[in-house]
Amino acid sequence: MIQLVRGFRDILPDEVAVWQHIEQVARDRFECFGFSEIRTPVIEQTALFQRSIGENTDIVEKEMYTFPGSRETLLTLRPEATASVVRAYIQHKLYAKDPVQKLYSIGPMFRKERPQKGRYRQFYQINAEVFGIESPYMDAHLIFMLVRFFEALDIPGLRVHLNSLGCPECRKAYREALQAAFIGKMDLLCSDCVRRMDKNPLRLLDCKVPGCREVVSDAPSMSDFLCADCSVHFQTVRAGLDAMGVSFEVDPRLVRGLDYYTRTAFEIQTDALGAQSAVAGGGRYDGLVAQLGGPSMPAVGFAIGMDRLVELVLARHPAGVRPPELFFAAMGAAAWEWSFQWANLLSEQGIRVEIDFSERSLKALMRRADRLGAKFVLIVGERELAENTASLRHMETKEQTAVPVDNLVAAVKETIRASDS
Numbered sequence: 001m002i003q004l005v006r007g008f009r010d011i012l013p014d015e016v017a018v019w020q021h022i023e024q025v026a027r028d029r030f031e032c033f034g035f036s037e038i039r040t041p042v043i044e045q046t047a048l049f050q051r052s053i054g055e056n057t058d059i060v061e062k063e064m065y066t067f068p069g070s071r072e073t074l075l076t077l078r079p080e081a082t083a084s085v086v087r088a089y090i091q092h093k094l095y096a097k098d099p100v101q102k103l104y105s106i107g108p109m110f111r112k113e114r115p116q117k118g119r120y121r122q123f124y125q126i127n128a129e130v131f132g133i134e135s136p137y138m139d140a141h142l143i144f145m146l147v148r149f150f151e152a153l154d155i156p157g158l159r160v161h162l163n164s165l166g167c168p169e170c171r172k173a174y175r176e177a178l179q180a181a182f183i184g185k186m187d188l189l190c191s192d193c194v195r196r197m198d199k200n201p202l203r204l205l206d207c208k209v210p211g212c213r214e215v216v217s218d219a220p221s222m223s224d225f226l227c228a229d230c231s232v233h234f235q236t237v238r239a240g241l242d243a244m245g246v247s248f249e250v251d252p253r254l255v256r257g258l259d260y261y262t263r264t265a266f267e268i269q270t271d272a273l274g275a276q277s278a279v280a281g282g283g284r285y286d287g288l289v290a291q292l293g294g295p296s297m298p299a300v301g302f303a304i305g306m307d308r309l310v311e312l313v314l315a316r317h318p319a320g321v322r323p324p325e326l327f328f329a330a331m332g333a334a335a336w337e338w339s340f341q342w343a344n345l346l347s348e349q350g351i352r353v354e355i356d357f358s359e360r361s362l363k364a365l366m367r368r369a370d371r372l373g374a375k376f377v378l379i380v381g382e383r384e385l386a387e388n389t390a391s392l393r394h395m396e397t398k399e400q401t402a403v404p405v406d407n408l409v410a411a412v413k414e415t416i417r418a419s420d421s
Ligand code: AMP
Pocket: 080, 111, 113, 118, 119, 120, 121, 122, 123, 124, 125, 256, 257, 278, 279, 280, 281, 282, 303, 304, 305, 306, 307, 308
């Protein structure tokens, strides 16, 4: 039998309700904060990711699914969403209509990482991006929205980690300070870090290799290098969060795995997931729109890891498919013929119906109805039909009523709806 590819997975019907619920909460909440949905393709030109995420990152160096397209362009399955949304913002000149755009998207991302619990090669993210607002209040507003979203899903014990990565100006001095701090310790660093030291020393702060982590533990902090403007920006983000009662920890080692971040960077973490502790991450990327050929435009956004979030929700609320409201138990050819028509009409009118057209005993049919958790069973037999009725049984109360065949659809619908109120 052909099995699914390692690192990929199926999301089975039992779990899908949780995914849908999370998506619905995101849509409802984000719309209240002024966001609209955008959908971009999963394939983009490789150059888009190289130029945005950064050449010296794990994603671009090792993790992209890249393949030849037509006319010698390389194509890549998107490893993240921001680059695509920025491309769409520029390509469709969304800024000309209104420079301020608040966009969210939901969909799969692809990274060739080592598969393990909580880490997949196709994983799902909910992304939010805001263009055209430089104010630090926007950063705090976004983090507030994110925290409230997790609360709406009843996720306890989340921690907000916050840092400022400064602007290209103040970061220049920080990069030099990092290089000076690491230069004498090259033999303790992994080969990736040695290679990245020259162009991208900030990446070292994100390295997971134990030796590198130790070297990094007493590295200089970005906060000591922030210019006056970046410092005020960071202070205002913190004050905004304080004002809204959102607790956070300033984490001077937080750099995130993508190069485009400027100023605010944040991550939402939990202890409940073991090693893969981040459920969301984001930050400001004021330089990216211009870098990809658009106008100079500030931006800030985040990505929520849905796979890990589903796990957190499931730990508290076991899932399942929604049970049918009406199960058909019909006996005999004439009964099935009628049931076929009624089931079509009732499904069409919004009742969750289960019908399997099987010739089985009433006992066997009732057993299946019970297993599915059906609310009502419609029993249709030769005797009932002869009397122009069918029996509607409430599975919980065991109450059974006779419904007239010539008005069956309306009568059944009415009874089911009445039992809901
Ligand atoms: P990033 O795009 O790397 O900033 O990641 C944002 C969020 O996506 C992380 O906090 C994770 O929750 C989730 N995520 C990233 N990579 C994976 C993966 N390979 N498998 C599952 N979730 C992931």
